[in-house]
Amino acid sequence: MANGSAPIPTPQFPTHNAPRVWLVTSGDSPIGISIARQILSHGDYVVSGIIQAEFENDGARSKEFKGFLAEVGRSPGWKDRLKVVGLDIRNVAHCQAAVAEGVHTFRGVDILFCCTSEAVIGTIEELGASHRTLTLVRDQFERNFFGPMNIIRAVIPQMRSQLNGHIIVLTGITGHLGTPGLSMYCASNWALEGFCDSIAYEIAPFNIKLTIVQPSVEIGILTNQVTSAPxxxxxxxxxxxxxxxxxxxxxxxxxxxxxxxxxxxxxxxxxxxxxxxxxxxxxxxxxxxxxEVVSMYPPLSAGHTEKLIAETIHAVTAIGGHENPPARHIVGVEGVASVREKLKTVSEELEEFVETSVSADITKQGGGASRLGVVDIDIKDLESDVFDASLGLHMN
Structure with missing residues (x-):
């Protein structure tokens, strides 16, 4: 996470011979607005999805997006390269219509940036205390798992037909690490990452890339709606x-x-x-x-928000449309260190598993190989690979 003493990184884009068309979910979120601003400044095209009801309620998020639209109107050439569409990714028809709008207006969709998220806070007992809190759990998965699945499923046929595309999904290090009081939020992230890791193999033959971007937990929580159970x-x-x-x-x-x-x-x-x-x-x-159930958008100032998301925006612009993007990128040295610590724990658990399972389950085969291939995993090499791959896009 960027801090007050660190310089804000300048967004950078991979070189390409033609402008790209981005489809951004949650276009009225701080990350959605910031990435759209950088995309338009770079000369690319944006299909920005917003929930119409939230846009019309004149809340803080609505005012921020209207301010962005005013900025678009003042910037030469931006208005012709931005298309705002109604998009609630929990609605399959909305997802299909957003992709169709991108194809109709800009002749295709090259990059999908899925940044829709919501955090439900509460222990497992608190979330199971009433019908209302149980509904929060279902809503959490509708927005954080089934919603992204809907928009990804809607965009794949178009990308497959053009034999090119890049899907970027914003999750968090909560896709690796459990957090007390955030069990359902972490569970939805784990489910989404498992889904993305699996379909990446399915779509690879059609030259469609998929990247999971994992910023710190503050990014996902402080830039989206937070709902707390009693x-x-x-x-x-x-x-x-x-x-x-x-x-x-x-x-x-x-x-x-x-x-x-x-x-x-x-x-x-x-x-x-x-x-x-x-x-x-x-x-x-x-x-x-x-x-009582409390739902709110954390009221961060524009300055705080810009510093908070700067490194994530830098990572997404550097990755989006790259010919050989990473399958997973962890934003920030703190996140890399946390995941690395988790991998160390997994390594220790594997060693304990081997020791306690030898007499019951593991038998030696010809050539000295064990029946459980997991024993041969070198976690230290994996830790090094994760660190090296993630560090390349961090700020100097």
Whole structure:
């Protein structure tokens, strides 16, 4: 993740002999707007998908997208290379219509950038406490797994017919790492990555590439809608809970945002008129810890958002349409280190598995090979490959 002291990387695009047509889901998200701006500035074409109802509700996200449209109108040549379409990727017909619109308007779709996501926060008991919270679980998978599957399935026939295409799916390191309080969010990411890893082999003969881009968890959470289930006291520190629940971590971050108390007043029991300590300043509004379902877009400032997503935008522009793109790219050194640590854990678990299974399951065959090929995996080599492949696109 980019920080205040690091320079914001300049987006770069692979060389190509003709402009490309991008289809961007969640075109009104911070990442969708930023990538569209860079694409149009580069001279490519954009089909930007938005949910019409959210565009018309005049909320913060709607205002940001309308501001972007005003910028498009002021920039020579941009208006003719942007097509805005209604797109809820949970709707199969919407997905098919968006692809058809790209083909009709710009004669094809070269790159699909799927950046639609939503985070549901809650422990497994909290999410199973009522019919309402169970619905949140289904909604999580509709938006984070079935939605991307719908738009990918809709674009493949077009890319197959033109024998060329690149599908970029934005997930997160939560596709590798579990997080307390984010079980359903992590599960939907794992499901999506398993789906993408599998179909990559199916579409490769048609010259269609697929890349999974994994930014830090902050990117997926802070740039999209967050929905929190009502908390249970049994999962609080007051009741001996030692695992740091993501709800508390995110609440602490939201409470540091300028103006958050004015925009979201805390309930009376948390209201401190004249905070005298850091603990008091962070004592409210505890937006995600209230005893009801809370849904919101984290109110980051434009400056904070731009710094947060800069490295991810840099990675996507460098990868999009590349002749030989990576199958997976982890954004940020912190993410690479986290996944590398996970691989070390897997290596240790494999060694323990071998030791405990020798007497029960593993028999030596001719030539000294074991019956379970997994024993021969060199995890250290895998760690090195992951690190080297991901570091190439990071900021210097």
């Amino acid at each position: 908390p249970m006291k049994e999962y609080s520190r007051d009741y001996g809970q030692t695992a740091p629940m993501f709800r508390g971590i995110l609440d602490g971050l939201l409470n540091r945002l300028p103006g958050i108390r004015a925009e979201h007043p805390p309930p009376p029991e948390f209201d401190i008129q004249s905070p005298s300590s850091e603990a008091e300043r962070q004592s409210g509004p505890w937006l995600l810890s209230r005893p």
